Amino acid sequence: MIDPSHLDRLRAIVGQKGLVDDPSLMRSYETGARYDEGKAAFVVRPETTQQVSAVVAYAVAHGIPLIPQSGNTGLVGGSTPDTSGSQGVISFDRLTTPLRIDTDNRTVEVAAGVRLSVLNEALAPHGFFLPVDLGADPMIGGMVATNTGGARFLRYGSMRRQVLGLEVVLPDGEGTILDLASGLRKDNSHVDLKQLFIGTSGVFGIVTRAVLELQRLPQQTATALIVPQDDASVPLLLRYLEERCGEYLTAFEGMSHNAMERALGHVKHLRNPFAHGTIPAYAILVELTRSWAPREGEMELSTFLENVLAQTFEDEPPLLSDALVGRSDDLWAIRHALSEGLRASGYVIAFDLSLPRSDLARFRQEIVGLLGGTFPELAVCDFGHIADGGVHFNLVHPGRPDAAYIARVRDQVLDVVVNRYGGSFSGEHGIGRSNQAFYDRYTPALVQRLSASVRRAVGTMGM
Amino acid sequence: MIDPSHLDRLRAIVGQKGLVDDPSLMRSYETGARYDEGKAAFVVRPETTQQVSAVVAYAVAHGIPLIPQSGNTGLVGGSTPDTSGSQGVISFDRLTTPLRIDTDNRTVEVAAGVRLSVLNEALAPHGFFLPVDLGADPMIGGMVATNTGGARFLRYGSMRRQVLGLEVVLPDGEGTILDLASGLRKDNSHVDLKQLFIGTSGVFGIVTRAVLELQRLPQQTATALIVPQDDASVPLLLRYLEERCGEYLTAFEGMSHNAMERALGHVKHLRNPFAHGTIPAYAILVELTRSWAPREGEMELSTFLENVLAQTFEDEPPLLSDALVGRSDDLWAIRHALSEGLRASGYVIAFDLSLPRSDLARFRQEIVGLLGGTFPELAVCDFGHIADGGVHFNLVHPGRPDAAYIARVRDQVLDVVVNRYGGSFSGEHGIGRSNQAFYDRYTPALVQRLSASVRRAVGTMGM
Numbered sequence: 016m017i018d019p020s021h022l023d024r025l026r027a028i029v030g031q032k033g034l035v036d037d038p039s040l041m042r043s044y045e046t047g048a049r050y051d052e053g054k055a056a057f058v059v060r061p062e063t064t065q066q067v068s069a070v071v072a073y074a075v076a077h078g079i080p081l082i083p084q085s086g087n088t089g090l091v092g093g094s095t096p097d098t099s100g101s102q103g104v105i106s107f108d109r110l111t112t113p114l115r116i117d118t119d120n121r122t123v124e125v126a127a128g129v130r131l132s133v134l135n136e137a138l139a140p141h142g143f144f145l146p147v148d149l150g151a152d153p154m155i156g157g158m159v160a161t162n163t164g165g166a167r168f169l170r171y172g173s174m175r176r177q178v179l180g181l182e183v184v185l186p187d188g189e190g191t192i193l194d195l196a197s198g199l200r201k202d203n204s205h206v207d208l209k210q211l212f213i214g215t216s217g218v219f220g221i222v223t224r225a226v227l228e229l230q231r232l233p234q235q236t237a238t239a240l241i242v243p244q245d246d247a248s249v250p251l252l253l254r255y256l257e258e259r260c261g262e263y264l265t266a267f268e269g270m271s272h273n274a275m276e277r278a279l280g281h282v283k284h285l286r287n288p289f290a291h292g293t294i295p296a297y298a299i300l301v302e303l304t305r306s307w308a309p310r311e312g313e314m315e316l317s318t319f320l321e322n323v324l325a326q327t328f329e330d331e332p333p334l335l336s337d338a339l340v341g342r343s344d345d346l347w348a349i350r351h352a353l354s355e356g357l358r359a360s361g362y363v364i365a366f367d368l369s370l371p372r373s374d375l376a377r378f379r380q381e382i383v384g385l386l387g388g389t390f391p392e393l394a395v396c397d398f399g400h401i402a403d404g405g406v407h408f409n410l411v412h413p414g415r416p417d418a419a420y421i422a423r424v425r426d427q428v429l430d431v432v433v434n435r436y437g438g439s440f441s442g443e444h445g446i447g448r449s450n451q452a453f454y455d456r457y458t459p460a461l462v463q464r465l466s467a468s469v470r471r472a473v474g475t476m477g478m
Numbered sequence: 479m480i481d482p483s484h485l486d487r488l489r490a491i492v493g494q495k496g497l498v499d500d501p502s503l504m505r506s507y508e509t510g511a512r513y514d515e516g517k518a519a520f521v522v523r524p525e526t527t528q529q530v531s532a533v534v535a536y537a538v539a540h541g542i543p544l545i546p547q548s549g550n551t552g553l554v555g556g557s558t559p560d561t562s563g564s565q566g567v568i569s570f571d572r573l574t575t576p577l578r579i580d581t582d583n584r585t586v587e588v589a590a591g592v593r594l595s596v597l598n599e600a601l602a603p604h605g606f607f608l609p610v611d612l613g614a615d616p617m618i619g620g621m622v623a624t625n626t627g628g629a630r631f632l633r634y635g636s637m638r639r640q641v642l643g644l645e646v647v648l649p650d651g652e653g654t655i656l657d658l659a660s661g662l663r664k665d666n667s668h669v670d671l672k673q674l675f676i677g678t679s680g681v682f683g684i685v686t687r688a689v690l691e692l693q694r695l696p697q698q699t700a701t702a703l704i705v706p707q708d709d710a711s712v713p714l715l716l717r718y719l720e721e722r723c724g725e726y727l728t729a730f731e732g733m734s735h736n737a738m739e740r741a742l743g744h745v746k747h748l749r750n751p752f753a754h755g756t757i758p759a760y761a762i763l764v765e766l767t768r769s770w771a772p773r774e775g776e777m778e779l780s781t782f783l784e785n786v787l788a789q790t791f792e793d794e795p796p797l798l799s800d801a802l803v804g805r806s807d808d809l810w811a812i813r814h815a816l817s818e819g820l821r822a823s824g825y826v827i828a829f830d831l832s833l834p835r836s837d838l839a840r841f842r843q844e845i846v847g848l849l850g851g852t853f854p855e856l857a858v859c860d861f862g863h864i865a866d867g868g869v870h871f872n873l874v875h876p877g878r879p880d881a882a883y884i885a886r887v888r889d890q891v892l893d894v895v896v897n898r899y900g901g902s903f904s905g906e907h908g909i910g911r912s913n914q915a916f917y918d919r920y921t922p923a924l925v926q927r928l929s930a931s932v933r934r935a936v937g938t939m940g941m
Contacts, residue, residue: 119836203624206933214670254581258694369665440667462669
């Protein structure tokens with residue numbers, strides 16, 4: 016139990032509304048997006064950077080562990096407290112100003128607690144958007160802290176590419192505020208320290224404000240669901256599309272039969288787009304976008320895509336067995352329903368893997384074979400951003416597997432990913448409590464030592 | 479003077495050809511690309527990462543300062559020794575393997591000593607290129623170490639965006655080799671340590687090998703030289719083009735009258751493209767590219783650009799006073815001749831500034847006014863990557879100004895850039911000896927302390 020005097024002191028910093036210790040009100044802060052539920056000593060909700068600084072300084076001085084929490088949409092237990100009841104949550108849900116759009120610079124200055132959807136709604140009238148796209152609706156601070164990737168990474172990259180500047184509170188004894196939020200596109204006049212705070216989950220410092228580069232909101236979109244002839248056709252199709260519509264290509268999302276079947280079977284209002292309803296072994300969602308509206312004399316983007324796809328059928332042997340050019344919303348609805356479909360059909364043992372994209376088909380074949388031998392009850396329901404080598408290699412168990420079973424499955428899969436393919440056990444989602452053991456096991460000792468050493472350098476700065 | 483026994487020991491590591499101490503042979507390593515010339519104690523030229531490691535370990539152990547040198551095309555005295563004769567140069571001109579192209583992954587693994595031109599020649603048959611484009615021909619290691627930007631930053635970003643993986647030798651007592659060269663596109667499973675070595679000029683560690691993402695070589699290019707109606711039209715034109723051809727836009731390069739006049743007047747074989755040869759107050763080189771070849775039924779890119787530009791003349795008031803769609807090589811020849819034209823016309827006091835792009839016109843007006851009062855003999859010959867806020871704000875003196883004069887000019891310009899506009903004194907070129915005093919003066923104390931602290935954390939790792 017935390018000493019009540021700490022709560023009084025923290026309340027003095029953030030005000031009455033800023034401190035939550037009623038168990039029923041803490042519940043949502045204690046519950047993560049995927050199977051994780053902890054117990055918080057308290058939830059502190061600063062409204063300003065200065066309050067964040069004072070809270071961090073107080074917590075460091077009194078040895079109170081703080082878990083930074085933004086939108087709490089992460090999938091690795093990185094934003095919720097453990098079950099000890101001794102950790103406090105520092106939530107950014109009240110840190111929502113500023114949100115300042117600069118149309119000439121094509122940038123926005125935005126507080127950590129602003130949700131992606133809120134930002135994009137504010138940007139839309141200006142013709143801009145933040146192009147990091149994902150199923151959930153995270154907050155900007157968490158997106159920076161986890162270096163969010165998403166479904167349009169192929170075109171726009173992860174958060175690291177969007178961040179021009181940051182304001183950060185350091186985890187030192189003074190809660191030092193580090194202002195790196197100049198927002199210049201180019202600045203080689205000093206070490207680019209902001210990189211240290213992107214993708215490090217708040218461990219190196221807490222992001223309170225960001226300056227982000229914006230992109231033009233697409234004015235034309237063309238989407239198709241294509242069915243490759245076989246596994247070997249997938250990298251060829253990718254190369255084909257990168258050659259013939261490279262500038263327009265925004266998504267190349269693979270979906271396995273099992274994943275699509277579960278989505279179409281369990282998620283309401285989803286239309287099966289395939290002929291006779293027959294779900295193929297694998298399908299790829301392809302999206303092209305243009306920043307400008309249709310113009311006279313210029314081929315429409317959907318026609319452009321149809322032409323490019325039509326050509327592939329003329330190859331011998333053909334790369335595609337089917338291609339459906341459909342309404343973008345309908346096709347993306349399938350892609351976005353996959354996770355829900357999996358959850359509705361059983362217990363999901365989820366993997367967020369990253370491999371060289373050229374190895375994906377070979378890896379899939381190998382691991383499906385292995386799992387079929389050791390865990391025949393598991394259905395492989397993979398999907399992912401295969402142009403980037405990212406694959407949500409999710410396994411669905413029909414029952415309720417225990418922790419030891421899950422651990423054995425994870426060991427078998429990750430051993431192949433990391434040791435045989437040089438892949439990553441966490442392409443997008445970060446470390447968190449869920450992946451700590453894999454970090455300890457698979458991250459080279461030198462990288463671990465160096466990371467800890469740099470972390471200490473940052474955390475002791477203000478002292 | 480260096481103890482000859484050190485030279486013997488270094489020779490034992492790198493072989494006879496790997497150590498240079500003949501003054502006449504050291505000359506090219508001692509001379510930088512811009513007005514800097516030092517004196518080296520020796521030049522050591524390792525051929526492998528292991529040799530780099532052994533050399534670094536030996537130098538650290540014996541307190542011998544080493545200056546890392548790649549292509550030696552930098553402009554801030556960062557790759558040449560000072561005049562003391564006590565610093566050794568570690569050159570990467572023999573570190574030229576591997577150069578391994580992976581077409582399915584669209585990546586290349588490349589040694590630090592490979593020149594950009596050599597890499598791009600090897601890539602061209604595969605339809606790829608490394609899109610960081612600049613006048614000089616640097617080596618890959620130096621491009622990573624300085625986070626090179628260049629003329630197509632607007633589309634492709636700086637080196638940081640291209641780097642998927644690095645191998646680095648740490649400046650510690652053991653010359654520890656840090657292998658971060660997995661080449662995955664996404665990996666949030668640990669701290670992205672490679673960021674520490676991008677843009678830090680070898681101070682945090684020496685890059686020996688990189689895995690880079692490649693881009694499709696453009697198959698169509700359309701280029702125009704446009705003349706804005708006035709200063710206020712420039713940001714409007716940029717926004718106009720980003721809206722109407724965002725995916726294609728690869729360059730938006732501003733050139734002042736004075737800069738163009740010097741290039742056209744002093745550089746041979748350059749054709750004046752303007753009507754009656756009248757050089758306008760300001761012109762912008764616009765380039766569009768497409769990754770695919772012209773296809774039936776699709777508007778050619780040059781027609782596309784002509785149409786977009788034609789529309790701007792219909793606005794009231796018009797944004798443009800002239801637009802010349804010309805041969806790409808001819809128009810880029812002018813852009814690439816600017817530096818030579820300036821040097822041929824006097825002594826160049828060069829600035830590599832970065833500002834918010836919306837402030838460029840206001841800054842230019844203000845500083846031209848100020849300099850006209852204090853230094854009327856200077857001609858302002860600016861040009862730059864104005865879509866990124868980068869401006870090579872170069873001043874040409876008709877004679878040979880002394881160091882005190884140059885210092886006064888720099889102080890006046892940089893005071894305005896940094897203190898009034900929140901800009902950077904080095905947008906692209908880095909720090910080096912030339913900018914050390916400005917680093918000391920303008921970089922916030924906290925950033926300096928934190929950088930030094932992280933540097934110590936890296937440099938003492940292996941001990």
